[in-house]
Amino acid sequence: MKPARDPLDPLLDRWRSEIPPASASADLPREVWRRIADAEVSALEPGLIARIESVFQRPSFAFAFIAACTLFGLFLAEIRVSRQQAQRNLQLAQAYVQLIDPLLQETSTADTRTP
Amino acid sequence: MKRILLVVLFGLLCGTAGHFACLYVQQPHLSNDNLDAQLSWIKTDLQLTPAQYARIKAIHEQSSPHLLKLASRVARMREEFSAFERQRKTAGEIDFLEFARFIEERRRIDSDCLLSSRQIVDASAEVLTADQRQRYFTLVPPALRPAPPRIPN
Numbered sequence: 543m544k545p546a547r548d549p550l551d552p553l554l555d556r557w558r559s560e561i562p563p564a565s566a567s568a569d570l571p572r573e574v575w576r577r578i579a580d581a582e583v584s585a586l587e588p589g590l591i592a593r594i595e596s597v598f599q600r601p602s603f604a605f606a607f608i609a610a611c612t613l614f615g616l617f618l619a620e621i622r623v624s625r626q627q628a629q630r631n632l633q634l635a636q637a638y639v640q641l642i643d644p645l646l647q648e649t650s651t652a653d654t655r656t657p
Numbered sequence: 658m659k660r661i662l663l664v665v666l667f668g669l670l671c672g673t674a675g676h677f678a679c680l681y682v683q684q685p686h687l688s689n690d691n692l693d694a695q696l697s698w699i700k701t702d703l704q705l706t707p708a709q710y711a712r713i714k715a716i717h718e719q720s721s722p723h724l725l726k727l728a729s730r731v732a733r734m735r736e737e738f739s740a741f742e743r744q745r746k747t748a749g750e751i752d753f754l755e756f757a758r759f760i761e762e763r764r765r766i767d768s769d770c771l772l773s774s775r776q777i778v779d780a781s782a783e784v785l786t787a788d789q790r791q792r793y794f795t796l797v798p799p800a801l802r803p804a805p806p807r808i809p810n
Binding site for chain 2: 591599610612619622637638640
């Protein structure tokens with residue numbers, strides 16, 4: 543014969559199902575923070591790209607960007623020209639010294655020769 | 658996204674074009690062996706006036722043929738010396754009379770070189786101001802600089 547069902551049994555069943563297991567309650571804060579971090583990242587990524595896109599949409603920024611690239615290219619060229627000029631000046635100085643002192647090629651350094 | 662790529666590519670294109678255009682415009686096209694290039698460099702380096710430049714140019718144009726001739730003679734002497742050295746190593750002996758003649762010739766050329774070099778340096782220095790002269794003497798070999806005045810004891 544089946545025993546009569548106690549009225550408290552459904553309530554007790556609900557209570558057990560709602561209480562998380564002990565291991566689950568220990569991971570809860572970590573899980574919460576992970577979900578928050580995921581939500582922040584997913585919220586940030588489209589926002590950043592959208593912001594960059596909106597900035598590049600502005601013609602003033604596009605022109606400024608292109609002008610900055612051009613100026614940077616010119617700046618690098620100036621550095622290269624300056625280095626080449628310094629190297630050429632050195633070669634000219636050596637060529638001039640060799641012209642006015644024919645013995646220099648032989649002695650390789652003028653310091654060793656007595657005046 | 659397409660617009661960003663377009664702007665970035667156009668910016669890179671402009672930067673690269675500007676870079677190479679600037680390099681092409683400012684690159685020197687003269688040879689270093691050219692006397693004019695050397696004198697132009699001296700003019701810039703010593704900040705010569707047009708009159709000074711004309712005088713310096715005249716001095717160098719007058720002396721350079723002789724100096725070039727001396728340089729070729731020095732090169733020939735060097736080859737002769739190498740020939741003596743080869744002979745000494747292979748035959749174990751050299752013609753001492755010939756070698757003595759070579760030494761004498763070499764002394765004479767060395768002396769001529771030193772004299773010609775000093776003449777061109779002194780003549781150029783006379784055209785320059787004191788500051789320019791000081792700078793010029795740092796460019797020439799120490800052997801060609803005037804000896805500092807001796808202080809008597």
